[in-house]
Amino acid sequence: MSNVMTYKGYSARIEYDDEDSILFGQIAGIRDGVGFHADTVGGLRAAFHEAVDDYLETCTKVGKEPQKPYSGKVMFRVSPELHRKAALAAELAGKSLNQWAEEALARAVK
Template identity: 80%
Template sequence: MTNTMTYKGYAARIEYDDEDGIFTGRIAGIRDGVGFHADTVEGLREAFHEAVDDYIDTCVRIGKEPQKTYSGQVMFRVSPEVHRKAALAAELSGKSLNQWAEEVLDRAAS
């Protein structure tokens, strides 16, 4: 079971607050803190849609570009040994290191 919802290209992680008896969520992948909550799954879905629509409308109203998509450029450091192993695995599979890493990351994130 995944604890996520998606709408209009946005995703949210969902949690249950047993103390208050409500579901809570927060739009993921944006710098602005946009949260929502409800006491039913259907209510939570509606609250999520409203939160996304409100976020987009607010950005338009204040002249701010809504944060949405990622650039597709990922830069991170690994140890030289991991780099060597990854480069070798990519070469042996007949792919560039970039192609190989994209496939590995996609499988790991799914």
């Protein structure tokens, strides 16, 4: 079972509110707050598609570049010891640290 919907490269995590008896979601990975809701799965899918389409249309109307979910650049900090171990593992594998880290992250998210 998946609680994620995807449309036109955008994704949203789906949740259920028992108090209001609705399904709801928000487009993930962008700073603009774009949410949607419905009381059926089919209605929620339609509401999600409409939310993405409206977001893209609104951006065009106001001359704003729509935010893309992710750029592909990841910046994070690790301990110097972990950095050393990762760099060494990458070198021994004959890869750049970026190549090695991308493969490690890909394995971790599967």
